[in-house]
Amino acid sequence: MSREVKLIETITAHLPTRSDTIVGAGDDCAVIDNGPDHSLLLKTDAIVEGVHFQIEDPADKVGHKALARALSDIAAMAGEPNSALITLGLPKDFDQQWVETFYKGLNATAQTFDVAIVGGETVRSPGSIFCSVALTGKVARNKAVLRKNARVRDALFVTGELGGSIDGKHLDFTPRIKEAQWLSEHFDLHAMIDLSDGIAGDLNHICNASGVGAEVWADYLPLSRAARLRAKQGDAAKPAVAAAMTDGEDFELLFSIDPGDAVKLKDQWREVFPETAISCIGKIMEQPGIRLKDEQGIRPLTSHGYDHFQ
Amino acid sequence: MSREVKLIETITAHLPTRSDTIVGAGDDCAVIDNGPDHSLLLKTDAIVEGVHFQIEDPADKVGHKALARALSDIAAMAGEPNSALITLGLPKDFDQQWVETFYKGLNATAQTFDVAIVGGETVRSPGSIFCSVALTGKVARNKAVLRKNARVRDALFVTGELGGSIDGKHLDFTPRIKEAQWLSEHFDLHAMIDLSDGIAGDLNHICNASGVGAEVWADYLPLSRAARLRAKQGDAAKPAVAAAMTDGEDFELLFSIDPGDAVKLKDQWREVFPETAISCIGKIMEQPGIRLKDEQGIRPLTSHGYDHFQ
Numbered sequence: 001m002s003r004e005v006k007l008i009e010t011i012t013a014h015l016p017t018r019s020d021t022i023v024g025a026g027d028d029c030a031v032i033d034n035g036p037d038h039s040l041l042l043k044t045d046a047i048v049e050g051v052h053f054q055i056e057d058p059a060d061k062v063g064h065k066a067l068a069r070a071l072s073d074i075a076a077m078a079g080e081p082n083s084a085l086i087t088l089g090l091p092k093d094f095d096q097q098w099v100e101t102f103y104k105g106l107n108a109t110a111q112t113f114d115v116a117i118v119g120g121e122t123v124r125s126p127g128s129i130f131c132s133v134a135l136t137g138k139v140a141r142n143k144a145v146l147r148k149n150a151r152v153r154d155a156l157f158v159t160g161e162l163g164g165s166i167d168g169k170h171l172d173f174t175p176r177i178k179e180a181q182w183l184s185e186h187f188d189l190h191a192m193i194d195l196s197d198g199i200a201g202d203l204n205h206i207c208n209a210s211g212v213g214a215e216v217w218a219d220y221l222p223l224s225r226a227a228r229l230r231a232k233q234g235d236a237a238k239p240a241v242a243a244a245m246t247d248g249e250d251f252e253l254l255f256s257i258d259p260g261d262a263v264k265l266k267d268q269w270r271e272v273f274p275e276t277a278i279s280c281i282g283k284i285m286e287q288p289g290i291r292l293k294d295e296q297g298i299r300p301l302t303s304h305g306y307d308h309f310q
Numbered sequence: 311m312s313r314e315v316k317l318i319e320t321i322t323a324h325l326p327t328r329s330d331t332i333v334g335a336g337d338d339c340a341v342i343d344n345g346p347d348h349s350l351l352l353k354t355d356a357i358v359e360g361v362h363f364q365i366e367d368p369a370d371k372v373g374h375k376a377l378a379r380a381l382s383d384i385a386a387m388a389g390e391p392n393s394a395l396i397t398l399g400l401p402k403d404f405d406q407q408w409v410e411t412f413y414k415g416l417n418a419t420a421q422t423f424d425v426a427i428v429g430g431e432t433v434r435s436p437g438s439i440f441c442s443v444a445l446t447g448k449v450a451r452n453k454a455v456l457r458k459n460a461r462v463r464d465a466l467f468v469t470g471e472l473g474g475s476i477d478g479k480h481l482d483f484t485p486r487i488k489e490a491q492w493l494s495e496h497f498d499l500h501a502m503i504d505l506s507d508g509i510a511g512d513l514n515h516i517c518n519a520s521g522v523g524a525e526v527w528a529d530y531l532p533l534s535r536a537a538r539l540r541a542k543q544g545d546a547a548k549p550a551v552a553a554a555m556t557d558g559e560d561f562e563l564l565f566s567i568d569p570g571d572a573v574k575l576k577d578q579w580r581e582v583f584p585e586t587a588i589s590c591i592g593k594i595m596e597q598p599g600i601r602l603k604d605e606q607g608i609r610p611l612t613s614h615g616y617d618h619f620q
Contacts, residue, residue: 006406007409008432011409011410015426016417016420016421018392020393021428023428024426025427025429025430026429027429029429030429032392032428034344035345035347040446042446044444046397048399048433050436051434051436083328083352087354087397089440096313096316096317096320099317103321107326114328115326116325116330117327117334118327118342119334119339119340119353119354122317123357123358125358125438125440126358126360126437126438127437127438128435130433132354132442134354136350
């Protein structure tokens with residue numbers, strides 16, 4: 001277990017809650033009781049220079065990424081985003097032009113997804129630039145899709161294509177807000193998560209929360225062009241299947257539904273979202289752990305999604 | 311104008327809002343429409359190692375401070391706090407014991423003020439430790455006390471004592487949640503702010519937002535023992551009045567009410583909060599700017615609250 005995971009387990013074991021806390025720490029968003037109509041979703045997500053972006057990256061795309069990561073978590077609950085506050089940590093000799101371009105990208109994404117930017121602050125950061133986004137959202141009461149309700153025999157689906165996000169997608173992805181709302185309106189989604197750490201890590205979160213295991217079918221993984229190109233770069237290159245399983249920052253949706261809904265979902269999806277792939281990549285099983293099935297057989301997955309502390 | 315102030319003016323000029331944004335950037339909290347009963351308050355506040363705390367400070371008090379600063383902003387709206395998310399930026403070789411002690415202090419303060427800690431994350435921070443707190447709150451519809459409604463002839467009040475917070479109070483202050491709720495229930499508060507940058511800076515925020523000026527009476531400023539002791543430390547020491555006007559991080563309430571309510575407020579306050587001072591320190595005037603009145607006469611205030619970027 002990494003030090004970060006151990007730390008988070010220790011921290012989350014003692015957090016105070018209230019009677020209106022429906023879902024506390026441990027899902028994509030917190031869910032707070034807010035009366036009979038809808039529940040409140042709360043999320044914070046931070047990006048750090050040198051970890052999630054480089055200073056050479058286009059600042060407007062970094063601004064997009066800062067907000068879009070949090071939007072992706074609202075999507076993973078099938079929620080609708082609302083208001084955001086932006087905390088920007090800047091060195092003493094910050095570049096005003098960089099900050100303005102960062103906000104240009106962030107504001108454009110906010111407008112696209114009808115998010116109000118209602119405040120925040122700049123603080124001095126002696127090390128590197130960081131940006132923490134606090135985002136609220138709404139979801140109809142009892143309609144938030146959690147990680148914990150995956151059922152044995154469920155079909156596992158992912159949107160889009162996976163792997164190689166570092167080649168550009170991590171700065172330029174579309175949070176799946178409208179796709180998740182459509183899915184939630186038309187299907188009974190049992191469990192959902194957004195892929196920030198790779199299937200290996202994030203499917204593990206669903207399985208642990210639901211007390212189940214899963215089998216992933218290598219041949220059905222939607223491998224991105226970036227992952228396939230990278231896999232050809234020599235003997236030391238990461239195979240595309242491994243990239244799809246373990247690369248971070250795909251920000252696609254991973255969800256489980258009753259297997260009887262699978263064909264209907266694929267058919268309807270193609271009509272509504274013809275430009276975005278949807279793939280059935282495996283199934284939920286009773287046996288704990290995640291197993292990868294490929295031409296060589298079935299074997300337990302030992303690789304994990306990447307961990308910022310390792 | 312400092313670079314930070316200029317930056318914030320540039321940023322806030324272009325922020326997208328929504329029809330449910332009642333108050334966006336520029337007050338102690340954002341206020342979001344949430345139906346007929348109450349409005350939602352949103353606040354983020356970050357502390358950074360080397361700026362707001364030192365690594366040698368007791369970690370539990372740093373945890374208290376991280377949450378209490380945001381609570382102080384909820385108090386400044388006369389709101390009730392609800393749920394918080396904690397973003398902790400840690401170096402690669404972080405000290406697990408420090409983090410646990412930090413959370414012990416933070417959780418204790420959360421319990422004292424009935425706040426749920428509903429999530430957050432740890433991220434790697436290559437520079438120094440930082441902690442950003444995102445806090446929600448509630449306030450009865452149309453009862454949030456803003457900065458912009460101070461009126462000419464209003465009496466200006468502050469709670470507690472001012473100055474010299476760096477000697478310890480900045481890690482150990484009590485956010486004035488119950489005091490602000492009591493004030494709001496019993497009096498018509500025209501404008502309110504919490505003192506994070508000193509009266510010189512924060513009264514300026516009220517005056518600018520309200521289109522008024524103010525006169526502050528030096529003899530009536532409640533000087534803290536820390537400010538008075540520091541003033542005796544030699545010729546180069548800051549006078550206690552200057553400390554009360556410009557030291558940051560007092561986290562007391564500064565508010566304005568009709569002058570006809572002033573005596574009643576002082577009398578009732580003494581009965582309800584006998585251990586906390588309340589002082590009438592000046593009045594709102596038509597003429598813009600802030601003037602300090604002392605035994606030498608009345609002069610415009612040129613000093614400002616401290617600015618983290620200077």
